[in-house]
Amino acid sequence: MANSKYAYVRNFELPDPLLPGCFLVCRIDGHSFHRFSEEHAFTKPNDDRALQLMDHVAKDLMSEFKDIVLAFGESDEFSFLLRKSTNLYNRRNAKILSTLTSYFTSCYVFHWPRYFPDTPLRYPPSFDGRIVLYPDEHAIRDYFAWRQADTHINNLYNTVFWALAQQGGQTTTEAHATLRGTVSAQKHEMLFQRFKINYNELPARFRKGSVVVREKVRSCKQWLLDLNEPEDAHDADDLPEPIKPKTSEIARIPFKASQRDKSKTTIEVMHCDIIGDEFWDARPHLLAR
Amino acid sequence: MANSKYAYVRNFELPDPLLPGCFLVCRIDGHSFHRFSEEHAFTKPNDDRALQLMDHVAKDLMSEFKDIVLAFGESDEFSFLLRKSTNLYNRRNAKILSTLTSYFTSCYVFHWPRYFPDTPLRYPPSFDGRIVLYPDEHAIRDYFAWRQADTHINNLYNTVFWALAQQGGQTTTEAHATLRGTVSAQKHEMLFQRFKINYNELPARFRKGSVVVREKVRSCKQWLLDLNEPEDAHDADDLPEPIKPKTSEIARIPFKASQRDKSKTTIEVMHCDIIGDEFWDARPHLLAR
Amino acid sequence: MANSKYAYVRNFELPDPLLPGCFLVCRIDGHSFHRFSEEHAFTKPNDDRALQLMDHVAKDLMSEFKDIVLAFGESDEFSFLLRKSTNLYNRRNAKILSTLTSYFTSCYVFHWPRYFPDTPLRYPPSFDGRIVLYPDEHAIRDYFAWRQADTHINNLYNTVFWALAQQGGQTTTEAHATLRGTVSAQKHEMLFQRFKINYNELPARFRKGSVVVREKVRSCKQWLLDLNEPEDAHDADDLPEPIKPKTSEIARIPFKASQRDKSKTTIEVMHCDIIGDEFWDARPHLLAR
Amino acid sequence: MANSKYAYVRNFELPDPLLPGCFLVCRIDGHSFHRFSEEHAFTKPNDDRALQLMDHVAKDLMSEFKDIVLAFGESDEFSFLLRKSTNLYNRRNAKILSTLTSYFTSCYVFHWPRYFPDTPLRYPPSFDGRIVLYPDEHAIRDYFAWRQADTHINNLYNTVFWALAQQGGQTTTEAHATLRGTVSAQKHEMLFQRFKINYNELPARFRKGSVVVREKVRSCKQWLLDLNEPEDAHDADDLPEPIKPKTSEIARIPFKASQRDKSKTTIEVMHCDIIGDEFWDARPHLLAR
Structure with a gap:
């Protein structure tokens, strides 16, 4: 990259090191996966193949980047925890963020045919990512609790919603209306009374x-x-x-x-x-x- | 994402807006493409299929993101110019960077079979990216001049190098030694004298x-x-x-x-x-x- | 600062360079000057001594820091323009910001007795500052236009307000009420009709x-x-x-x-x-x- | 500040929040205090009046900003520890930095006559500052250990240096040469043998x-x-x-x-x-x- 006359433009590249001594969480989210899941006929409320593909990708990332010690995924998102002393790419924010997001995306497209052998990709899916610093264990615990609580809330809602729509004969508008204002216990009850579904017996992958x-x-x-x-x-x-x-x-x-x-x-x-x-x-x- | 008890962890997500009124350049580079090109038997010094794949991906990005007005690519890298008034994702750095890098990667893997029909991907390739701000036209002109001058320097070197190695019977070590200290004119001369190659008649794609x-x-x-x-x-x-x-x-x-x-x-x-x-x-x- | 065992704590000091090629504006504002001006019996709506002190301080800053080419001040604030190619302190944000703000403050306290010979400082006044980057001349022009338009708007309002309060016998609450909803021309008229003040003949220092x-x-x-x-x-x-x-x-x-x-x-x-x-x-x- | 046509320039003011959950250390240093101490005839190696003035200023800062729980000072510098949950100025970096540095400077000039009644300020002194984030107690302990170890090293050196220069008849160049390569024990010995100074009996203010x-x-x-x-x-x-x-x-x-x-x-x-x-x-x- 050394051709002196123009090389001064590199001076505009500013350093972006992440604070040492903090845990890094990199959260990667599917971009417009509502449309993507429809175009590729994902099963609702949960598509087991899509979730297993995400898990596979997460494992690939952890195999490649040894400083990732934990990941948590639900739906079209995955959060990766890098240990607080990691010195990956000298803790350069853009380098870590872009590399992890890129490799995640690549693995997703690469492994797609294995999980969707009969559904060719209609267009290239993409993801966005962000890196968040957490200074201590307490905040990290709460971060992952936040994501898992979110999984529970979303999955319970979606499970009832799709039961109403697929088995209950409601339109999606009606299903949303039926659920408006209901609390958790009511949703459990609705599932059991109307559809004989015991929520707690659904696959742990969906619930957790x-x-x-x-x-x-x-x-x-x-x-x-x-x-x-x-x-x-x-x-x-x-x-x-x-x-x-x-x-x-x-x-x-x-x-x-x-x-x-x-x-x-x-x-x-x-x-x-x-x-x-x-x-x-x-x-x-x-x-x- | 609203479950109040843990949702405070979002406070650790800090804003990262890019300065308004500046051009954005997003440069995306292949990660470990030296190895990748060997594993997939790229033609040396230039693999036309690989370059055409990169061009295809760049066009895809520009179709998807209307604020990219120009791109320049060589080898395993591509630089994208976003107009200075772009408000893509409210100019959030991580969002723009991760999305562009992800979509670039996805398109690369997605279109691979079209350009390498007989060479299945052996593993998922990845890219890193960075966003650099340039405040004025002058710096932007120099940025792209920098990359194209780099293309010229690298390609001239690589063309002689691989001629020496492939046709001249030199080992790669010998070829590097032969080239050490030579200036541009000497390389042109060497190509013409020894290998009857008129550098200026090589495909513009390789030279420019x-x-x-x-x-x-x-x-x-x-x-x-x-x-x-x-x-x-x-x-x-x-x-x-x-x-x-x-x-x-x-x-x-x-x-x-x-x-x-x-x-x-x-x-x-x-x-x-x-x-x-x-x-x-x-x-x-x-x-x- | 070299004592190896603990010196690693310097790794937490992150670089903060300002983007090259941009103008720097450092705006310094009085901290709680509403109270400060009352405690030191500033003349209302404008205290000529206080404004002259501010001007003196601004000149001192420009004498000390040659890269400041222009400053604009009103009331308890001053904006300093540093030329876009300045390399002051290698363009380190915190270094420039803290040094300019500190020197400004120091000069203010240092010169106070010269402008307020009969009013000793009752407590140490302070200022806050910020540095803003502007990529081009157009934005710089608009920045200074913004501040001067603000000067005009504030001074016109304050001039009528204090005329109502000091000469018109209104309480401050009544004066605010009188002014609510009035446009510029009405304020000019009010000044002239009630108080025989031709706004345009007031000192330029106050108006501009x-x-x-x-x-x-x-x-x-x-x-x-x-x-x-x-x-x-x-x-x-x-x-x-x-x-x-x-x-x-x-x-x-x-x-x-x-x-x-x-x-x-x-x-x-x-x-x-x-x-x-x-x-x-x-x-x-x-x-x- | 609301005059719509130009007010868009505020969009260039970017947010700069400090990461939550981290301790803040604000270190303030005298600017060119080598010269300042000579111009104002500070006693060497330590000027008790100057140090007491610094202490007074530090106390003033802590009285004004309740979230500062600890400060450590030596020579012309002071470090302030803000508790990790502080929400001072919504943790805005420039606001906190500039305000603390400004108030520090103001107090220094304000209280100067009390500690130097016979030495009027010849010119306005200034300081620079920086804010560093530390994620945990361990790093904070090491930060303050770093500063106090520095105090010890500097003071021991300076004590011998000035003894050599003031009582030993050496030039400053000779004194530096005498000390080159000496370890701590040798310096103690030199002080005691040549000047009958028991370092450990010097005032704690100087040593600690x-x-x-x-x-x-x-x-x-x-x-x-x-x-x-x-x-x-x-x-x-x-x-x-x-x-x-x-x-x-x-x-x-x-x-x-x-x-x-x-x-x-x-x-x-x-x-x-x-x-x-x-x-x-x-x-x-x-x-x-």
């Missing part, structure tokens, strides 16, 4: 969103070493339950991060509660440096 | 890069009206030459922007000089508001 | 605010040289009128900036119109680089 | 700098109430020692912040260690919200 988390795992060697280290021992009760994460709603209890720093990690998709303490208490590494 | 420009065109009705308006008349010499833009190196002379404000626009790809005045003098609308 | 400008002046040597350079000659009509700037309302016509680049400068206080073209046409150096 | 802290105090009424509230009682040992803060080097132990939220506060100047835990452990309110 997707939690994609970098988990610490122990190697076989470490496992054996641990067995021979009684001072470091823990009861069998502490061991992770053999729960399949994808269908589990309750948070797994992995080994404490402090025990093994050199431990490998895996990326797991869950649909569990992240508003309460259990999920976070079991994973102190998420909010460590 | 791609200029994608929103041109004003007159409707038939306006054309007829003009014929009957002698005070507004101009000699036939003023009419645009029927030059095919894609192969033309010299800038077309379109009608003056001031003549017809309601005129429609088309998006044209050219490979002409944009360092001199001719291109810009013929298109005053590019640097107007 | 203070324009502090860096003027180019010719040295004696240059003057003589010019006399012997007929090709560079100009009519005697071009010479500056011997108008005393402080009482003049019309803009002086100094020599054109382009004639002598090495010319010295002086700082002049005027009370002239800066909304029209005359002032600016006579001083092209103000909006040059 | 000035710590200005907002202390919680109990009213008489609360004191009596506490005597009757045995469940809330504490041993007499917990009571603050009747140490005169100005000469004390060790940190006082005030009541815990949590005990009495409605307690009044006083502003105290101390010269104690703030690198260790004692100072901070005794004042948990400083790093609370």
Whole structure:
């Protein structure tokens, strides 16, 4: 890029470093996905293929960018948590934002045929993104609680709305009118009375969103070493339950991060509660440096 | 997004408006395209398919975002000029940057099979982007001169380099050594003497890069009206030459922007000089508001 | 400042360069000057001593910071224009802002006794400041027009208001009520009919605010040289009128900036119109680089 | 400020809110105080009057701005800590920065005659300022440790330097040469051997700098109430020692912040260690919200 006469124009490129010592959240949202979901005939209120595609993309991002320790997704959005000491691209705002959003988009289009084998893309979908800084664990907890509460509220509404429209014979205008002013309990009741739907038995993916988390795992060697280290021992009760994460709603209890720093990690998709303490208490590494 | 208890976390989202009255340049660059071009067997020094794909993507962006009036591309990068009075997304930096970069990426993956029908994508390519503000026409002219001068310097170097490597039997290390310290004239001479290549006869696309420009065109009705308006008349010499833009190196002379404000626009790809005045003098609308 | 163990805290100091190629306007405003003017018994509606003190401070700033080419003040505020190519403190926002505001404040307190010899300061006055970037001459012209129009509007209102209160026997509440909804012509009429005040004969300082400008002046040597350079000659009509700037309302016509680049400068206080073209046409150096 | 035609220029004033949830440190530094201290014949290496003036100014700032909970000063600089939940001026960067720097400057000039009754100001002194965000207590502790370590290093150096120059008959160039490469212990030794100065017996103000802290105090009424509230009682040992803060080097132990939220506060100047835990452990309110 060095041709001296014009190169002064680079002086207009101003630095944009993000404050050190803060967690980074990068939230990526689908652009005009209302139209996109209609053009590609997404199932309403939730399209399982579209959600699984989003989860796949989120896992790809976390495989590529090791400083992302957690992601949460619902509908056409995903939030990524980068650890507070990350030095990715020297914490340059535009570089991180544009790179993550670009790679997210690329993976989405790239993997589309796998999840929608019979529905070719009619046009290129796009996303926007933003990076928000959070100075402490408390705010991060509340950020993810905010998104999961939003998932619940939206999904409950949409579930009743589409039941009214698809099975109840209402127009969308009528369905909105029916729901106006109703509280949560009334929506549950409406679902059960009119449509025999027990909301709590719907798939956790729809109700809880997707939690994609970098988990610490122990190697076989470490496992054996641990067995021979009684001072470091823990009861069998502490061991992770053999729960399949994808269908589990309750948070797994992995080994404490402090025990093994050199431990490998895996990326797991869950649909569990992240508003309460259990999920976070079991994973102190998420909010460590 | 309204669930009051946690919604305070939105307070951490800070405004990021771009200064009004400045031109915006959004430059998008391929991420690790050295590797990407090798993995997908790009022709060296220039892969015509890859360049045409980039041009296609640039045109898509300009179709989607009307405030982009000009773009310039070379290799794996493209710069987009947004008119200085643009109010796209209320000039929010992250929103504009992430949306443009995302849509660029999406189009790239989406159109890939059309330009590389026999080369499936091996993995999702990505791009980074940045937005730079320029306060005046002079700086904008120099910005685009900077990029086109860069195109020339890089392409001349790469053309000799790959001639040495592909036809001259040199290793890449030897080729770099051969070129070390040579000036432009020596490279031209080397190409001609050793490889019978007249650099100036190579495709303009390689030597000049791609200029994608929103041109004003007159409707038939306006054309007829003009014929009957002698005070507004101009000699036939003023009419645009029927030059095919894609192969033309010299800038077309379109009608003056001031003549017809309601005129429609088309998006044209050219490979002409944009360092001199001719291109810009013929298109005053590019640097107007 | 180098003691390595803790020095990492400097990493939290983020760069804040101002965009190159833009004019800088630094506007400094009195903090709680409503109270301050009452505590120090300022004459209403205008205190000549206070305004002269402000002008003195503005001149001091321009003597100290050569890149300030123009200032405009009214009431308890002053705006300073820095030329667009200024590299003062490498264009660091906080450094420029805090230094200018601090020096302004210091000069105000320092010179106070000279303008208020019988009124000791009862407490330390303070100011706030902000820096705004303007990309072009047009916006700068409008910025200063905005401030001078504001001066006119405020001063006309205040002049009638205080006439009603001081001479008309109205309470301040009544005076506000009397003025509610009146347009400019009605205020002029009210002043003249009730109080025999011809608004246009009030001091220009009150009606136009203070324009502090860096003027180019010719040295004696240059003057003589010019006399012997007929090709560079100009009519005697071009010479500056011997108008005393402080009482003049019309803009002086100094020599054109382009004639002598090495010319010295002086700082002049005027009370002239800066909304029209005359002032600016006579001083092209103000909006040059 | 409402005159519609030009008021659009306000659109160039961009928002500059500081990230919520972070501590703010505003550091204010003397501008060219090397020259200023010479022009006003400051005693070297430390001028007690100048330091006491700085302390007075710092107290004034803390009286005026209740969200400043702590300040630390040395030489011609002072750092102010604003509690992390402060909403001063809606956390607008330029507003806070310019106001604090301005008021600091104003107080400095205002109080000058009190500390330098026989030395009139020869010209207006000025300061620059900056605001730095720190996301957590750890970084704040390190920030203040950084400044106090700096105080120590500078003062030790300056003490020996001026002893060499004033009593040792060295030129300043020779004195710098004598000190080049010496470590702390050597400087202590040099002071003691050559000049009979025991560094640790020099005034704490010089060695430790000035710590200005907002202390919680109990009213008489609360004191009596506490005597009757045995469940809330504490041993007499917990009571603050009747140490005169100005000469004390060790940190006082005030009541815990949590005990009495409605307690009044006083502003105290101390010269104690703030690198260790004692100072901070005794004042948990400083790093609370």
